[in-house]
Amino acid sequence: MKLFNKLIKLSIKNKFISATIAILLILTGIYCLKTLDIEAYPDFTNPIVQVITQMPGKSAEEVERLATIPLEKNLNGIPNEQKLYSSSLFGLSVIKVVFADGLPSSLIRQQVLERIYQTELPDGVKPVLGPDASAIGEIYRYTIESDYYNPMTLKAIEDWQMEKAFKQVPGIIEVNSFGGPVKTYKVILNHEKVRFYNLDVGEIFDAIKASNSTGGGHYISKNDQAYIVRGLGLYSDIESIENTVITSRNGIPIRVKDVGIVAIEPAVRIGQVGKNLDNDVVEGIVLMRKGENPTKTIKNLQNKLPDIKAQLPKGVHLKPFYERSELIHNTMHTIGHNVICGIVFVIIVLFAFILDLRITLIASLVIPLALGFAFTLFKIFDIPANLLSMGAVDFGIIVDGAVILMENIFRCLTEYKWQLTQTKKEAIIYKAVKEVGNVITFSTIIILCCFLPILAFDGVAGKLFHPLAFTMGFSLIGAVITSLFFLPAISAIYMPVKNIQEKDNKILDKITNIYRKFLNKILEELPKEFLSLVGGMFVVALTLFCFIGSEFLPNLDEGNIWLRVTVLPRSTTIEHSVEVAREIREILLQYPEVKNVISHIGSADDGTDPNLLSNIENMVDLKLAKDWRWKWHKNKQKLIQDMSEKLSDIPGITTYFTQYIQDNVEEAVSGSKGQVVVKIYGSDLYELQKLQDQTLAVLSNVKGIVDLSYDQIIGQPQYQIKIDRVKASRYGLRSDDIQKVVEIAIGGKNATQVLENEKRFDVFLRLEAKDRNSYRKIQNIIVKTPEGISVPLSNVTDISTDNGAMIITRSENSRVAIVRFNIRGRDLGSTVKDAQKELDKKLQLPDEYRIKWAGQSESQKSANTRLAIILPITLILIGVILHLNYKSKRLVLIAMSPILVTLSGCIFALFVTRTYFSISAGVGFIAAIGVSIQNGVILLSSIIRQNKSNTNLISAIEKGAIQKLRPVLTASLVAILGLLPAALSNGIGAQSQKPFAIAIIGGLSVGTFFTIFLIPLLYKITKEIKHENS
Template identity: 35%
Template sequence: MLERIVSFSIKNRLLVVFGVLLVAALGVRAAKQLPIDAVPDVTNVQVQVLTTAPALGPLEVEQFITFPVEAVMSGLPRVEQIRSVSRFGLSAVTVVLEEGTDIYWARQLVSERLAAAREAIPSGYGSPALGPTTSGLGEIYQFDVRGDPMCAPGTDSPDCYSPMELRTILDWYVAFQLRAVRGVVEVNTFGGELKTYQVSVDPNRLSALGLSLEAVFHALERNNANAGGAYIARAGEQALIRGEGLVQNLDDIRGIVVTTRSDGTPIRIVDLGSVDLAPQVRQGAVTRDGKGEAVVGIAMMLIGENSREVAGAVRAKIDEIRPTLPKGVTIDAFYDRTELVDRTIRTVATNLIEGGALVIVVLLLLLGNFRGGLLVASAIPLSMLAAFIGMRTLGVSGNLMSLGALDFGLIVDGSVVVVENAVRHLAERRSRGGDVPAEVRASATQVVRPVTFAVAIIMIVYIPILVLEGIEGKMFRPMAITVVLALAASLVLALTWMPAVASWVFRKGVSEKETWLVRMLSLMYEPLLRRAVARPRLTAGLAAGAFLASLAAIPFLGAEFVPRLDEGTIAIQSIRLPSVSLEQSIEMNARMEKALLERFPDEVTTVVSKTGRAEIATDPMGVDVSDVYVMLHPRDRWRRAKDQAGLVAEMEKVLRDEVPGQNYSFSQPIELRTNELISGFRSDVAISVYGQDMTELKQIGDRIVSVLREVPGAADVKAEQVAGQPYVRVIVDRKRIGRYGVDTQSVLDAVAALGGHPVGEVFEGQQRFTLQVRLDEKTRSDVDALGRIPIAAPGGALVPLSQLAEIKVEQGPAQVSRERVQRRLTVEANVRGRRVGVSICQNPPSPRYAAAELGSSAAREPSRGGRPTQLGRDSPRRRLRRAQLRLRRGAHRRLTPSRTPTSTARAR
């Protein structure tokens, strides 16, 4: 069979050449269409369910929203994990499904269950919705909308731009157009102020006029609507009837009548307080370069799209939008994935070109025939182009792992043997005569089977990688697919292209001679070979000794899941006390940005800090946490450090000295986002403790932190902040409300008015903004003033809130994390200066020491609930599993059978 392929190729040279040229043309086309990214997308198959409940605290969110959503999702087919975070005003549930599940089928299943979840959630507590169809590599383009001049904080003037105006421009003009770009699934907005029409009510005026908040709600709802009256037929025509009663502006709202006194005097909204444009209560902000707040847009790519093309299309669309913006408004991009992709592809391309050139030079030096060397070298680009066709067909993207895996030495192996044997046969032909095609056919027939078996054996080596599953499969399978495709193409070329073209380029004959390099190597190799053959036992012993020595060195090599890619941007996570306000976080971020820009002028170009969560809370952080993006200059400009690790160490030192009171964790944007989406954690190593008692979970977490800080290589060790959030609790006294005849909802409506009670919408053309009622600033900032809020009782009497409920201040949880349908606390750490595998495997805390550190009760019953994440089926995975087992036997125990907190060590 193989011999027939060779004979056919030589007889039909033109057909072979045409076929190869056609494949090359298709390969060029496939290369242009090939999805390009910096690294493979290893995000697991997951669907986020997000629910906004602006008035609820973490415990209420967990009880009324998160748990019902988890309950209906737990029965879905192919579900591997359900985890959630409940924070003030937000529930984020992540449903992780088995690898290979179609993402759109998964979203359909989850969407069908949302109907049941909505029925289980009490009315008015929010409606769950699916998060965008994106992945860890989805945030491809980020920009801020700037105004010149900007209004000073706390001021509003038509001569400057406020954060509210810029946010409106971003939401209703820029984002609308960017969502139409092919490949963009969502444009998330972060920072600025969401515009609302706000009625700020003074409780003292309500009391003086004998009115309640319910009357204000009712008046606004009844005086802001349109109606249709069908039509009137007249003279053979029909005239449509429209009743128009929508408020158009602030004056319309001010003039709404709430009630009329007995003397006929109307009491209007303006008599009860002020009506203004005001920002909605927010839990997120963005600052940049220490110059104050910024309004940021984040273009999110649809999963599976080409990030390079989508980012380029977004950039082109923004160039179209810029000239149409209001005077003084500009768009400035600070993060463009194209830059990282281009830099990575340039690195890969440079390495491939240099490697290819080196292979060609070596071929010319060893073959001693210029035509033969070029013929063999042609297998490199042709094999790559053929591989591109397969990659495009199989959906494999071009990235650092897939393209960087190509080995030109392996690709030309078969062609070298075929061409070298043809040169030898043709040189011998000169002495005995013969037909060139016949000699090439004879020479290729001699080696066709060994060549096929040799290349096939190399391809078989990659089969174990092809069957990897989970994250390791997504990371390494593209590499194996690319190599196998290139090797298969090289084998086909060796059997067809090489004999066909060799019979033509060598038609005038060829002389075989050893090059000077081959002669030199032979002089060294032949004596060594004779000695090795003469002493077989010694030779075998030396080989076995070298092999054993290499095995002994393995434990000291360390282990990393994948080499860390230099993204050109540092992501710093700054963590403050849970009780911190948004304003204080903004001020600390501004100090941090100024410190980085002033102390690292040759390394840092710009610094952007994102505090809390965006409009679409795919990353549910609180205002106590900020993600700080530090964009860097090219490395040849750096002066304070030679590499990124050194720069991180310098930055950490500066920040701890100049901006104390925060914990810092250093990573990179893609790395940070991917880690969080895959496992819910943002660090290299995470230890999870499970249970129901939040206080006990925190105590265990603090003890684990003290143990981990003694492990060499552990950095940025921190426990999840679950406590320390101040609460003002308004507890309804049912006996008192029964005495006054007041229902619970009337009391709760007054509480809701502290944050803003929506009563309708105001339309400005296509734009719509919430109309809300809120108690005035003085009442919102004074706990004692809360007790004086009037509540209407039957008969018209007004009762102070303090007479109907108990108001007290106490501490509570800042967030509630859940996994496996129980509460979870996580201790996280990064690894710096050592390999992840070394830090975990060589330095686990001893069981006896860890149990002593966690307390005597920590050693009562071993945990059987821990489940390690998948890290591959190689020796690093086994070492990590052994380390996790040792950690579970030591630092992680079930405290008591009744409370059943358990723990799991996870690593990436």
């Protein structure tokens, strides 16, 4: 401490240099803040690599058997791999490999590619990696619209112009196209004509594929020049395909146009997008590269947008309907408003208690100085920051040490009033700092100990609250440094040498008199009654805590609704889903609170988000809550409930309400979209379907569970064409000969491509619909034998109908059935507990089948376990530090006694405001405990100091407590009012801060009121007991 005292004296002596350093610190902090990567919403997800394998025409069972399982086998065991999920559905396999946080994307993607190359897959099956983007990487969505061009042309513009333009923006990794018909050159074969010419579709396919080529004949020398020889044989238009020769009969060529027609038509649709009253629009989804800063990337995008729009043909318009910048702006507005109001409240409280403008302003300087210090450390150590956690910083806690210091400086200076010189003033300031320097440093260490364990959180809780812990930790360190070394120097410059006197503060005097009266009464007459009151209050609080309810984290309002609708039966056609989607949009657009509704049916073109055609995902873009009708009272849950009731009138659908980013994050965290997910593991698909149905029936009766939905496993009608190898061998046919005909004739297949400048469009072969749309027509499809004999499929196959798999989900190398639900009108903890109890009682699981809960319930369980460990460790750590200071167990227990009343206050606040206990509230509990113990230490140290010079115990206790009443009340009030705006705010981005703020306000309100009586009383009782024992 001698070194500290020397540094303090040196800073006061060289006051102008100290003030200059303080200014430089603020300027450095401003520079670091401007260059710091601050996200509005943190990326909660670990690195994920998607492996996408498209197998057109293959059933879910075949996709799983031929692609998913072989790939899963090789993808297991990659270093730092944590989880592996997969989905197999018609024509598509998607595997997600989740890695430990912090690994470079390039490394893990390379490791995944190496394992893919080692996997044996069928010919023509080529897995690709999904874009290097995170679950919150979708930062911009738009539609391409025009009154002059048809959707197919707009689709080509999106695919071949817009995607390339957006990828040139720094930070953008990919643009996913969704919706719009893809231009295709379709060769539509007439089965009768094919049969007449004694052909089969395989021959025609091979002829078209072979006839679209280009060659080179090196070069010819002529007239001293080299002429390059080019063989031009590429398709250029419909006519060039029509004139392709398949074979000849008696010297007469048989061309493609002799057996069918060639036309430009849409490719087979796997998805469609509708916007408002338009059923078919073209959408682009812009993805940000993982690790990039959203604010910078969006700024780059906005700067580039005028150039991108200029590339569009005349009459074509790019219309954005989702921009992350709006969310960031609204979040910054909410948090900025809360922070500014918090700082203003802090300054008002300081002035109200001290009634000296100079002292107030000097004490307030610690806020920019501490933040400047914190932002500088953030920049130096390259620590990520986000607005959600930084907005929860309590400037009242940061300024507490400065309040204690400046109050003591002011008190000491007023004792001398007119007798000051500059030298004398500096000596008094030094003496005042020495008196409280130890207490300030010590109390700051205590609060730091409360925030330090927050760094033990992992997963979503860790990514949300680590920046808060770092910000508060760095700011508190900065605050104690600036309070002890800069504020005294600034006081030495700006505090006058004359006319320093404390103004009459009638309110504070009245509070002091009332406090003195009650303190004396409690000390002398009502010690047992007061302690009984404290004990009873704590028991009541613990009882109320059982009725509060719990959740993982409050849902962060994004200003939108993401509505997932399932159309029944799940095997429905895209045409029916388009009609249902239109009806949904018409209902939702009747709400004045809704700006736009965009429906996504099925899957995007690249397969990154695998969905069935019965799946309709709707983005409902909402106006700001302040513009809503009064009937909703800005309550989004009431609006959702009303929408759900109106949509229930549509027959044959189920609904699931969530939010855009939340939906993606939940899927990335748990492997399945849903707030709470029940996973049933097993091997047999039919048994899993049975257990899934039983689970749905049980959960539908649990109070609070809404939006029950599931991924139906069995129910896809199939024509199963089984090759009879014995019959086929009689005709000399191999299995692959028959499979080729089935694949091309019924399902269709791309033979080659037509190049139009830089664009490429598939040439697609298929029989006419009338030749393949029934059981009998499929039986009559011709297969040609090696001898040229035409054989119908019925002669070499057995054709039947059955129900097969619609989607096969896998997790932990096992098949899994998924049931998901939301919770409304009840807390997460008790709802899940009841649901688990009901399932344990009513669901009988076969051997080797098991259930696992995922989603927010899993995250809550993990976080609560850590919180249960962190809280005792925090208290033990504080106890050890207190013992190092006081060297007395008795004094340690007295100093820690405010914990009981503070926790009671936190619980009362949650109960009164009907706020569920969450990780955010738990962190608030810890912070409130730290501030309350700080107040206890300040009071206790003052009482001990007075007791040393005063033989009358009661008099010493009263004098010591009253002397520190103002700084304790001031410190508590600034901490309370600093977070009051966050506790009252309902704006976008405020939800995660609200429980934290409410807990601190409640804890400090009740805790401070009781602490100022509890500490003196316990000191008196323990002192008397010690005296009697001695």
